[in-house]
Amino acid sequence: MKLRVVVDMDDSLAERAKAPVSAALAGPYGHPFHPMLVTVPIGAWVGSLVLDVASRLVHDPAALVAGARWLIAIGVIGALAAAMPGFLDLFAIPPGTRAFRVALVHMSLNLLVTAAYAGNFLWRYAERGAPGGASTGMLALNAVSLAALAVSGYLGGKLAYRYGVRVADEAAQAEGFAPVRGRPGRSAD
Template sequence: MVSEHQSQAKQPVSAALAGPYGHPFHPILVTVPIGAWVASLVFDIGSRVSADPAFLTRGAMWLLAIGVVGALAAAMVGFLDLFAIPAGTRAFRTALVHMTLNLLVTGAYAADFAWRHAAGPAPRVGTGMLALSAVSLAVLGVSGFLGGRLAYRYGVRVADETTQAEGYASAGRPQRAGTAR
């Protein structure tokens, strides 16, 4: 049985902005910063071992910027998902930690971009810049784990079991409630 709190956390605050029921936009948008920041770290490492590292160094810097822009877009719809979670619940506390870590990581990557931009063209990514990217990515991994907990354990913005059961009904035959096939 779904509680009132669970039902509330599954519904979008604004379907037009946060995604319709069962199709939130936040998990779709987070792929942009995650992909950009992982690729940036790969480029950083590549710049340390390549004979011609300048293009990797520039590419890493711009991947940081793409990730920050993508993270801001994901955060905007993530805030809307946060507003759907009832305050005072374990899911809400988890969401606050998830949000805080994401904001810290985004700030760290923005600072990393500014640092690299201010340093000007460099043949290789500096050790401090590489370390900042690696630590930021590790913290992002922790935050992603918490985001997974929100969706897969607490069911935030995930369709309820009755709706999910529609996908398991045999084609052409409606499934009776309470039966498993």
């Protein structure tokens, strides 16, 4: 049984948001670079929070504090790299649509989070060599920034999984669910 949903929209608007503005810079159809690149800042910033917390629990926290500082720097660089194809993906979304509005909020949050982490790095760099673990302020800024990043990630997921931005159309997706024929040891059912 198939469920057919009728949507009152211009199909060309949805299709426009699926195609890259520049395949060389934003990734080919169905394989956008932005979601691949965001794993770098997310992983680095989660790791920095783990090291910040650990730095407050150990006797000699210097290496953990330094590690957190450099993970924050790696995250900022990774976020800037991810932003470039993200901007191109934004240009593919027709203005005046819900998807475009969600994308603007997603982008704004990401820019704020990146700025907060850049500030956190500069703060830590200015205080490098100070005894003790990450200060309460640094730890709090890290945690709040990561929480804002989670909200932005939710919005990014909404763009991809609900609105289908830069996701292959249903006909292309159907290829993945076609039965595999002729494989040894498998029935062709």
